[in-house]
Amino acid sequence: MQLENRLRLGRRMQAAGFLRPKTIAFAAIAIMMAYVVYHNERFLLNWDHPVWQHYQSFKWWLLVHGIAGASALILSPMQFSDTIRRRFAKLHRVVGRMYVAAVFVLAPLGAYIQFLEEAQGASRSFTVATTVFAALLMATAGIGIVFAQKRMIPQHRQWMTRSYAVVIAFFEIRFILGVTGLDQPPDGKIAETVVWVCVALSPLVGDVANQVYELQSVRRPMSAPAEKDVVAMMNM
Numbered sequence: 001m002q003l004e005n006r007l008r009l010g011r012r013m014q015a016a017g018f019l020r021p022k023t024i025a026f027a028a029i030a031i032m033m034a035y036v037v038y039h040n041e042r043f044l045l046n047w048d049h050p051v052w053q054h055y056q057s058f059k060w061w062l063l064v065h066g067i068a069g070a071s072a073l074i075l076s077p078m079q080f081s082d083t084i085r086r087r088f089a090k091l092h093r094v095v096g097r098m099y100v101a102a103v104f105v106l107a108p109l110g111a112y113i114q115f116l117e118e119a120q121g122a123s124r125s126f127t128v129a130t131t132v133f134a135a136l137l138m139a140t141a142g143i144g145i146v147f148a149q150k151r152m153i154p155q156h157r158q159w160m161t162r163s164y165a166v167v168i169a170f171f172e173i174r175f176i177l178g179v180t181g182l183d184q185p186p187d188g189k190i191a192e193t194v195v196w197v198c199v200a201l202s203p204l205v206g207d208v209a210n211q212v213y214e215l216q217s218v219r220r221p222m223s224a225p226a227e228k229d230v231v232a233m234m235n236m
Contacts, residue, residue: 021212026077029168032175033073039178058116061109068106069170075099076164096148096160103141103163107134125192133199137166140203158210165206169198 043049055062075095078084085092114122114130144159173195177183182190 021216022080025209026080029171032168032171035178036171036174040174040183054120057120058113061113061116065106065109065113068102068109072099072102072106072167075102076160076167079160080164093148096145100141100145103137103167107137110134123192126195129192129195129199133166133169133202136199136203137163140166140206157213158206161209161213162203162206165209166199166202169202172202173198 043051052059076099078095079092079099084095111127111131111134114127118124118127140159140163144156144163147153147156147159174183176194176198177191182194
């Protein structure tokens with residue numbers, strides 16, 4: 001009977017973990033990313049696609065930008081793993097530095113590429129929005145790494161959460177435009193509005209995620225072993 005009760009408790013804890021806000025959020029992000037890759041980026045597998053002619057003049061800058069962006073998007077979810085942070089603190093630090101390096105490559109290159117696209121007829125508003133996006137991304141990641149160096153872990157986590165919220169705005173914009181059909185002409189002005197709204201709200205999205213995390217922390221007090229792990233990581 002006691003064993004059966006333990007099994008039931010284990011299943012409930014697993015179900016609760018699966019339904020945690022963080023798990024749901026990352027599942028939604030994964031679905032959004034899969035849609036954007038299929039809807040917007042599948043031309044990468046078709047070398048005869050006419051869009052390649054548009055990218056011809058800055059294709060090498062775009063390649064570096066794309067590699068840095070993919071690295072940031074792949075590495076950043078690892079930083080939110082409680083297991084990696086507690087048990088593999090060195091890996092967490094190395095991956096974090098790689099993420100910040102990728103951000104400081106992709107952000108200015110993205111603004112520069114958009115500037116080149118403006119010369120080909122793109123709206124000035126997109127250039128300004130991309131520049132603001134790049135500034136937000138570098139600022140949030142830069143502040144986050146400074147707090148990490150100062151061993152101010154809660155502030156570090158909060159700013160890196162904001163940084164990731166800014167990163168995924170890249171997918172949010174394309175997802176919203178894709179599912180609504182607004183990425184097709186003649187809805188250019190509406191598309192600009194979507195871009196500006198997503199860029200402007202991205203830090204707020206990060207703050208909402210931070211507050212949800214704080215609420216979850218209050219509901220689930222940190223166990224003694226986990227608390228010791230965090231203290232040890234801060235003293236390394």
